Amino acid sequence: MASRLVEQLGADNLAGATASGLAGRIRALILDGRLTVGEKLPSERALALELRRSRSTMTRAYGILEADGYVARLHGGGTRVALPHDYISPVTRGDDEAIDLSIASMDSTPGLYDATVRSLPRMASLRGTSGYSLRGLPELRAAVARRFTERGAPTSPDEVIITSGALNAVNLVLATIGRRGAHALxxxxxxxxxxxALHRHGYRLLPTPVDVDGWDTAHLSDLLLSRRPHVAYLIPDFHNPTGATLPEAERSRLAATARSAGTHLIVDETTAELDIDRGRAPAPLAAFGPHVITVGSMSKIAWGGLRLGWIRAERSLIERLLVTRPSFELGTALLEQCIAVELLDDMTALTTHVRERLRVGRAVVEAGLSRLPGLRMPTTNGGLSAWVDLGAPVSTLLSLAAREHGLLLPPGPRFSTGGVLERRVRIPITLPPDRAEEAMxxxxxxxDDVRAGGGRLPGELPRAAVI
Incomplete structure (x- = not known):
C-alpha cells in the first residue's frame, strides 16, 4: 500500500523529476496543507522503493527540505514535516490586501438584516425553554421539508434534523453509520x-472521475457494483468544483444501483440552489429512494457566517442520529434557526439575489480569462466556480506564483485524492465585481510568470500557506 506522501505526490506525475523538483513538490504539499506539521514521512529507503528512484535522489530531496526548514530529521525519529522559523501566513504584500480564492462564497444576502430583526420575537418566545434543540425548531424543519417537497422529493419534518452547517451534518452522519476500514466512493x-472527514472516520477512498461535462456514469456504476462501498459522497447539483449537474435519468439509475450495492448515498446539496441559467432543475436524488441521505446548508444562499444546515433521511436513521449527536454537540444555535425560518419563508428573494450575484461574477471571470492565451472558461450555468483547464500540468506552479501577487489560489490537486489534476484550477465566481476584477x-x-518560465521556482517562493 502506498504511503500517504506518495498518494499526495501522485507517482505518475514524477517521471524525470530531479531531487530539487521532488523537494519542490513536497514543499508545495506542505504549503497547501495536504501534509501537516509533525506528520512523519517515509524513510529515504522506503520512498526510493515506492517511487522506483535512487536512494541518493531521496536523500538529496530531504536534504533540500531540511535546509529550507520544511522537514526535521532526528536520528532514530525519522523525518517529519515542519515549517521554517521565518514562516509567514498567509501572504505578505506590504499594505496591500491579499485576495483569497480558496473560499468560494458570497457575502450575505441583502435580506439578512431584516430577517434577523423579524426573528427576534420568535427568539424571545424561546427564552422559557432549555435552549437545547437536538432535532431543530419544528418550524424550521417544516420549512426545510417544504422546500424538498417543492423540488420534487415529498418530505415530512420528522425526516429532517437541523445541524450547524453541512460539514457538521456529514460528520454527524459518519459518526453514526461510519465503518472504519470500509470503502467510500x-x-x-x-x-x-x-x-x-472521510479519512478521519477511517474510510479508504475510491475515486470516480467528474469533469465539466459531467460524470463517467459507467465507471461510477461499475465501481458501486464491483467494490460495493459502504458510503458514497456525491455533489450532483452544480458540483464543486466542476459546476456539472447530474441528469435526472442518471439520478434514478444511480439511486437504484447504490441500493443494489448496499451503499449509503450521502448527497451534498450545499450548491443545489446556485442556479444562473441552467433551466429546469432535476429532482433531488432524495426523490429516488428512502436510502438517500441528503445534507444541505444556508451558507451559500444566505451567508457563510450563518452556520446552519440540515440532514434529510428516513426516520429510522434520524433517530440514530439523535442518539449519536449529544456525544459531540447538543444542538444548533437557536438565533441562527430563527433567522433561517424568516429567510426560507422567501426563497424567491434568496435565489434571485444569488442568481444576479453569480451572473455578474461569472462575467468578470470569463472576461479575465478571455484575455489570457491558452485558457478558456468552460460553460458554467451556476455553482461556485469555474473549473479551468490550464492546458499543462502547472497548477501547483501557478498557485505558488500567485502568492507573489497577493492571490491565494488552491491548486487542482487540493480537490483530489492523490496529487492529480495538475492541469486544473478552481476560480470562484462569487466575489464582488471590483474584487473579482482585481483577482483576475x-x-x-x-x-504570465508561469508561461514565461521566468517566475521563481517553488523552492524560492514566499513561505506562505493556502488556507
Missing part, C-alpha cells in the same frame, strides 16, 4: 474537507 475532484488581474500576472 468519492468524486474526483470534490470538496476537500469532505475527503478529510493578479491571476493574469501569475499566469
Amino acid at each position: 468519492v468524486e474526483q475532484p470534490t470538496f476537500p474537507h469532505a475527503l478529510e 488581474a493578479r491571476f493574469a500576472r501569475a499566469w
